[in-house]
Amino acid sequence: MRAFFALLARDLNLAFREGSALGAALGFYLIVVAMLPLGLGPDMALLSRIAPGLLWLALLLSALLTLGRLFETDLEDGSLDVLATGSLPLEAVVVAKGLAHWLSTALPLTLLAPILGLMLNLEFAAYPPLLATMLVGTPAISFIGTIGAALTLRSRRGSLLIALLVLPLYIPTLIFGIGAIASLLGPGGSEPSLMILGAISLGAFVLGPIAAAAALRAQLG
Amino acid sequence: MRLVADDLTLSRGERRLIEGLSLTVEAGEALVLTGPNGVGKTTLLRALAGFIVPEAGAIRLEGGPDNGAAVGELAHYVGHANGVKPGLTVSENARFWARFLGGDVRAVEDVLEIIHLADIAEVPAAYLSAGQKRRLGLARLLLAHRPLWLLDEPTAALDVASQALLAGFMQRHLDAGGILVAATPGPLGPAGAGILELAAPAPGEGAAP
Numbered sequence: 001m002r003a004f005f006a007l008l009a010r011d012l013n014l015a016f017r018e019g020s021a022l023g024a025a026l027g028f029y030l031i032v033v034a035m036l037p038l039g040l041g042p043d044m045a046l047l048s049r050i051a052p053g054l055l056w057l058a059l060l061l062s063a064l065l066t067l068g069r070l071f072e073t074d075l076e077d078g079s080l081d082v083l084a085t086g087s088l089p090l091e092a093v094v095v096a097k098g099l100a101h102w103l104s105t106a107l108p109l110t111l112l113a114p115i116l117g118l119m120l121n122l123e124f125a126a127y128p129p130l131l132a133t134m135l136v137g138t139p140a141i142s143f144i145g146t147i148g149a150a151l152t153l154r155s156r157r158g159s160l161l162i163a164l165l166v167l168p169l170y171i172p173t174l175i176f177g178i179g180a181i182a183s184l185l186g187p188g189g190s191e192p193s194l195m196i197l198g199a200i201s202l203g204a205f206v207l208g209p210i211a212a213a214a215a216l217r218a219q220l221g
Numbered sequence: 222m223r224l225v226a227d228d229l230t231l232s233r234g235e236r237r238l239i240e241g242l243s244l245t246v247e248a249g250e251a252l253v254l255t256g257p258n259g260v261g262k263t264t265l266l267r268a269l270a271g272f273i274v275p276e277a278g279a280i281r282l283e284g285g286p287d288n289g290a291a292v293g294e295l296a297h298y299v300g301h302a303n304g305v306k307p308g309l310t311v312s313e314n315a316r317f318w319a320r321f322l323g324g325d326v327r328a329v330e331d332v333l334e335i336i337h338l339a340d341i342a343e344v345p346a347a348y349l350s351a352g353q354k355r356r357l358g359l360a361r362l363l364l365a366h367r368p369l370w371l372l373d374e375p376t377a378a379l380d381v382a383s384q385a386l387l388a389g390f391m392q393r394h395l396d397a398g399g400i401l402v403a404a405t406p407g408p409l410g411p412a413g414a415g416i417l418e419l420a421a422p423a424p425g426e427g428a429a430p
Binding site: 002003006007010013014017018073076077078079081082083084085086087088220221 | 267270271272273274293294296297298300301302303304305306307308309313317318320321322323358361
C-alpha cells in the first residue's frame with residue numbers, strides 16, 4: 001500500500017509541477033467551448049438545449065489530449081522498468097496512474113465545465129446534474145484511457161491511434177452522461193441513467209487496469 | 222540462493238538472439254556478459270528481470286525467499302535509461318524509489334552522501350549531467366535490498382572515481398551473498414567474476430524460422 005501511495009503522490013506531484021498537460025487540456029476545453037457559439041450562431045435557445053452534450057463532448061476530447069503521456073514518459077526515462085520490478089502488481093501500478101490522471105486532469109476539467117456552461121447559456125437547473133454526471137462518469141475516461149495509452153505506447157503517432165481506439169469506447173459514457181442529465185431534469189428526477197453511468201465507471205476501474213497491465217507487459221520486452 | 226536459467230531461447234522481433242542457453246550463478250558470484258553490440262546482452266538481462274518472456278526455457282531463483290515472488294521482484298534492474306524523473310529533485314527521486322521498492326526512506330540522505338550527490342539533493346534531476354544521472358539511477362541498488370542485481374553497462378558515463386565506487390558496491394553486494402549479472406562491452410568490475418561471452422549467431426542461423 002505504501003508503494004501504491006508513493007506512486008500516486010509522485011504522479012500527482014509531477015502533473016501539477018510540470019503542469020503543461022493539465023494546462024493544455026484546460027486551455028483546449030476553454031477554446032473549443034468558446035468557439036462553439038461562433039459556429040452555431042447566436043441562438044440562445046438552441047445553445048441552451050444542446051449545452052450539456054457539447055460540454056460532455058468537449059470534455060472527452062480535452063481529456064483525450066492528455067492520455068498519450070500517461071505511460072510514455074515512464075517508458076522514455078526507464079521508470080517503467082522500476083515500476084515493473086516493484087512488489088506492486090502492474091495492475092495496481094495502472095490503478096495508481098489512472099487515479100492520478102483522474103485527479104490531475106479529469107477532475108479539473110469537470111470543475112471547469114460549469115464555468116464554461118455560462119458561455120453556452122446552460123439553464124440554471126442543469127448545473128447540479130451536469131456536475132454530478134461528470135463526477136460519476138469521468139473515472140471511465142481515465143481508466144478506459146489507460147488501455148489506449150498502454151496499447152499505443154511504442155507506436156509512432158500514438159496519440160492519433162489512441163483517439164481511434166478509445167473514442168468508440170467512450171460512447172456509452174457520453175450517451176448515459178447526457179441521458180442522466182436529461183432524466184435528472186425531467187419530472188420525478190429518476191436516475192437509472194446515472195446508475196448505469198456509475199456502473200460503466202466501476203467496470204472501467206476494474207477491467208481497464210487488467211487490460212492495460214497486460215498491454216504494458218507486452219511493451220516491456 | 223542461486224539464479225538458474227535453463228535452455229533459454231530469446232528472440233527480438235523476428236531475430237533469434239539466444240538459443241539453448243543455460244546458466245547458473247551462485248550466491249556471492251558475479252557473471253559478466255560480454256560480446257559485440259547487438260548480440261543479445263540487454264535482451265538476456267531483460268529476460269532475467271522478467272520483462273521478456275522467453276520463447277523456451279525457464280528462469281528461476283532457487284532457494285530465495287519462499288513467498289512466491291517472481292524473479293523480477295527480487296531484482297534491481299538498471300538499464301540504459303536510469304529511471305530518473307527529470308521533473309523531481311534528486312532526493313525526491315531517491316525517496317520515491319525507497320518507498321516504492323520497499324526500502325528505508327531514512328537511508329536516503331546517507332545514500333546520497335555516499336554517491337556524492339548530497340550537495341545537489343534539492344536540484345531537479347533535469348539539470349544533472351549524464352554521469353550524475355547514472356549515479357542517481359544506481360542509488361536504487363543501495364536504497365532497497367534486493368538479492369539480484371541486473372546491470373546493463375553500469376559504468377557508462379561514469380568517471381573513474383565513480384567506477385571505483387560502483388566496483389566497491391558490487392563487491393560488498395557479493396560479499397553479502399548477493400548475485401550480480403552485468404552486461405558490458407569492455408572489462409568490468411569484481412575480480413573473479415564469471416564471464417559469459419555471447420557470440421553472434423553464424424550467418425544464416427540468425428533468422429527465426
